[in-house]
Amino acid sequence: MKDTGGREHKPSSITRVLKIIRAVVPWLVSAGLLFFVILTNDMDEVIRAFYHVNWMVYIAVTVPFLLCLLLLETTFLTFGFRWFARVGCFRDLLRARAATYLLTVISIFVGLGGLVVYGKRRYGVSYALGTTIMLNELLHELASQCTLAMLVGILLSATYVPETAKPAIAGVATVGLIGVSIYVFILIINRLARFMPAFIRENTVLAPFSGIPIRQYGSFYLIKLVQNLLYGLFLAGLLLAFNICPPIITSIGFMQIIHLTRAIPISAFGIGVDQVVITELFRAWEPPGSGLLLAASVVFTFTLIIGRALLGVPFIKSVSDDLVERPVASGA
Numbered sequence: 483m484k485d486t487g488g489r490e491h492k493p494s495s496i497t498r499v500l501k502i503i504r505a506v507v508p509w510l511v512s513a514g515l516l517f518f519v520i521l522t523n524d525m526d527e528v529i530r531a532f533y534h535v536n537w538m539v540y541i542a543v544t545v546p547f548l549l550c551l552l553l554l555e556t557t558f559l560t561f562g563f564r565w566f567a568r569v570g571c572f573r574d575l576l577r578a579r580a581a582t583y584l585l586t587v588i589s590i591f592v593g594l595g596g597l598v599v600y601g602k603r604r605y606g607v608s609y610a611l612g613t614t615i616m617l618n619e620l621l622h623e624l625a626s627q628c629t630l631a632m633l634v635g636i637l638l639s640a641t642y643v644p645e646t647a648k649p650a651i652a653g654v655a656t657v658g659l660i661g662v663s664i665y666v667f668i669l670i671i672n673r674l675a676r677f678m679p680a681f682i683r684e685n686t687v688l689a690p691f692s693g694i695p696i697r698q699y700g701s702f703y704l705i706k707l708v709q710n711l712l713y714g715l716f717l718a719g720l721l722l723a724f725n726i727c728p729p730i731i732t733s734i735g736f737m738q739i740i741h742l743t744r745a746i747p748i749s750a751f752g753i754g755v756d757q758v759v760i761t762e763l764f765r766a767w768e769p770p771g772s773g774l775l776l777a778a779s780v781v782f783t784f785t786l787i788i789g790r791a792l793l794g795v796p797f798i799k800s801v802s803d804d805l806v807e808r809p810v811a812s813g814a
Contacts, residue, residue: 527773543719628661634735
């Protein structure tokens, strides 16, 4: 980039320092959380816990979960590209979604950014419209998570649960209610956007959303609801493999809170965050001093990072080929 004198601008030292800080801070947070976990747990018990895991149950739960998750995410992605940009092939987007799991290892937002680039290179979808498609996914991701959290919190508060778990359940219900309220507010605003002056409606983030029919919102929402139910069932199966047996509905509700906290970009890959959150939420169902929950949280993190990344490896070559081809269709 050049200024009016023809000289190239170089990134300032402040900009470089900020980039380094953004890269380092998540690792420092994760390291700090792990250090806290190590200090407050008997690591010998945690290591011994791995010898008592039913790995057959783990595999039986994890493999279908990862495959179904990929199919559901691809379905949502295809639906989004076809609705907003009138382009998209399920097979192409399945390969792209799987390949961007490797980018998601860095951050969920980096993974979504990879899909925006893929849409531009493969289908000619503008970066602005591609970003809208990803924002639509995040909106319904959060809405479905908060809905499940709210419903589970309400249901569990009316049934018997251990006293030590009641504060966590109350928190789940509160977070869910707040999230659902925000989603409904956004939905109302988007409905009203069509009545706003054109210069506001057509030049803001409301523009792409204002034309979405309610039934379309319902379709996006339903897919994400099923997807996050699947996450909850996976967590329940994983805990079962470690002989921890909270009610399935509890696992579904707490999974939404885990999902929300690990999405906050303050840690590296959710490392440390998972270990703290999972052990605190499910402590009421863990045999005292067993180390099972911490061991399960490690496997949970490993599965979501490495398991999904391995799904993407076979598709790297074909997706790379897509990115160098001329767009086969034009998008808005």
